[in-house]
Amino acid sequence: MISARLHYASLALIELALRQGKPAPVAVREISELHGIPAPFLVQILRTLRGKGWVRSVRGSQGGYRLAVDPAQLTLLEIADAVGCSESSCQTESNETVANGQLHEVWGAAVQASRDVLAETTLADIASKCSPSEAVMFYI
Amino acid sequence: MISARLHYASLALIELALRQGKPAPVAVREISELHGIPAPFLVQILRTLRGKGWVRSVRGSQGGYRLAVDPAQLTLLEIADAVGCSESSCQTESNETVANGQLHEVWGAAVQASRDVLAETTLADIASKCSPSEAVMFYI
């Protein structure tokens, strides 16, 4: 139900959030190795994030990625929707009976419940719990 | 996220719940036509439900299915787990970083939230809202 794409995208964004103050951008290879994400796959994901304007890329030697938004304004739900963790409740088209309608209401409520949880958590929330032990240490 | 299997299984069980008092069992074909479910697929689903002891089958001519449990005791969550709507939050194995752990907590909470919704609704809840217009009419 939670796709690897979403998990990887979140990990990458957290990593970038932790290094926001730093001058140098973060290389794909570095993120890939730190979090055990297949590098070519990560590239593909970062392209999506770049399309949303959440990260900016710097090309050439010493290039990499940098976070382009306020981590406190970006929720996990937005990320999920961006990477296409298709959260449509149920796309089967049975006959339009009363039972069918009643069920769809419940399916919708269930999906909404999980979306609400994701909507309540921002990138900053998670990053703040990671600060002490993670990469932040390098820039003091 | 909500599989057709779960939707179909629920529809079938509701149909059976609505006819609990009736002497004759309900044929697969009838359920299939009433709710627009592919018959061979429905058979496969009913087999699973039979394995869980929720329905009983009667073979031979005039055969069919009958509900074998109290609709008020069967929740949509149980049905979902039975038909294998695999609700595991995230099976990717990244490096064991703090960020990874934090994220998994959120994924787990999101999945749990939707499970809670399903756990709160019983078969009887839905059936009661369908009674007036559906098949129940036939048996007065």
Next chain:
DNA sequence: ACTATAGTTGACTATTTGGATCATGTTTCT
């Protein structure tokens, strides 16, 4: 200018899963 580094792009493959079907067998009623 040359080279190494690093992102860009687009197409491409593979594995899994869910959805659906078939053929054949067995039971029961008439």
Next chain:
DNA sequence: AGAAACATGATCCAAATAGTCAACTATAGT
């Protein structure tokens, strides 16, 4: 016997996900 209806196991198809490749472009440092 014959028709109706469930039982079973194998099988197939399509879509989505996960992951890969190769050729290209841009920048930094020498």
